Amino acid sequence: MENLFNKRKELLNEFNKSMEELNIRTRDRKAIPKEIPDNLVLKCPNCQRFILRDEFIMEHQVCPYCRWHGRLKSKERIQQIMDAGYKELFRDLNYEYPDFPGYKEKLDSAKTTTEEEESVMCVSGKINGIKVLVAVMDSHFMMGSMGVVCGEKITLLAEMAEKKKLPLIIFACSGGARMQEGILSLFQMAKTAQAIGKLREKGLYICVLTDPTTGGVSASFASLADITLAEPKALIGFAGKRVIEKTIKEVLPKEFQSAEFLLDKGYIDRIVERKELKDVLTKLLKLHNYK
Numbered sequence: 256m257e258n259l260f261n262k263r264k265e266l267l268n269e270f271n272k273s274m275e276e277l278n279i280r281t282r283d284r285k286a287i288p289k290e291i292p293d294n295l296v297l298k299c300p301n302c303q304r305f306i307l308r309d310e311f312i313m314e315h316q317v318c319p320y321c322r323w324h325g326r327l328k329s330k331e332r333i334q335q336i337m338d339a340g341y342k343e344l345f346r347d348l349n350y351e352y353p354d355f356p357g358y359k360e361k362l363d364s365a366k367t368t369t370e371e372e373e374s375v376m377c378v379s380g381k382i383n384g385i386k387v388l389v390a391v392m393d394s395h396f397m398m399g400s401m402g403v404v405c406g407e408k409i410t411l412l413a414e415m416a417e418k419k420k421l422p423l424i425i426f427a428c429s430g431g432a433r434m435q436e437g438i439l440s441l442f443q444m445a446k447t448a449q450a451i452g453k454l455r456e457k458g459l460y461i462c463v464l465t466d467p468t469t470g471g472v473s474a475s476f477a478s479l480a481d482i483t484l485a486e487p488k489a490l491i492g493f494a495g496k497r498v499i500e501k502t503i504k505e506v507l508p509k510e511f512q513s514a515e516f517l518l519d520k521g522y523i524d525r526i527v528e529r530k531e532l533k534d535v536l537t538k539l540l541k542l543h544n545y546k
């Protein structure tokens with residue numbers, strides 16, 4: 256087994272070396288020889304180096320060179336974090352979406368591309384044998400925006416956690432409130448915050464901030480956790496950097512709104528690499544006497 260692993264590592268090293276040479280010769284993706292199928296390699300958007308797709312997947316979609324963390328689909332995240340046998344909750348909430356020009360088309364397209372019904376997926380299951388309730392937001396579904404259904408699912412899950420005395424873990428990832436639902440989407444901020452507040456009187460709520468967590472989600476349940484974790488270099492904030500700079504007429508620090516900046520300011524408790532998340536969550540749950 257070890258031999259196989261070493262051999263694969265050698266092959267990967269050889270491949271990476273040749274890719275590096277390509278990187279040196281040109282920064283153009285088109286320079287990849289035609290005989291390498293396009294779906295075998297991808298280019299890291301952060302360090303611009305070529306990565307074997309297989310290796311990227313094996314690394315939980317993290318760049319092996321610069322540790323850039325790619326954005327996961329909700330199902331991918333669940334599969335990385337949860338033990339087998341989890342159960343999805345509230346998938347088919349009955350709701351008549353508001354009529355807004357082009358909204359239905361956008362929703363339909365998001366449903367088709369992600370094979371999900373909404374921007375958040377809720378599940379009950381176990382993490383290393385410990386019972387938990389987990390919600391995962393998905394940036395691939397209308398930028399993880401929070402409308403009525405998303406807010407309702409988060410609220411129902413928090414209420415269930417309180418009732419069943421289970422810990423709640425939310426993976427936040429969102430562009431903010433869903434503008435197509437207007438004021439109804441903003442109501443979700445207060446509703447989710449209230450449900451989380453009630454849960455926290457008795458239970459445990461851990462939030463993992465992932466790239467990006469912004470707008471109405473960062474200003475509601477994503478900022479209210481007992482323990483706040485974040486993935487490296489995640490963008491976390493309320494309004495965009497440029498908007499703030501124009502408003503206050505000042506230049507903001509380069510690292511502004513990054514997980515590292517916010518850790519330094521005390522907003523985040525710990526930055527955790529994706530491959531360590533399951534272990535860290537398990538330790539935190541055990542520390543709070545969940546078995």
Ligand SMILES: [Zn+2]
Nearest residue numbers: 299302318321
């Ligand atoms: Zn990279």
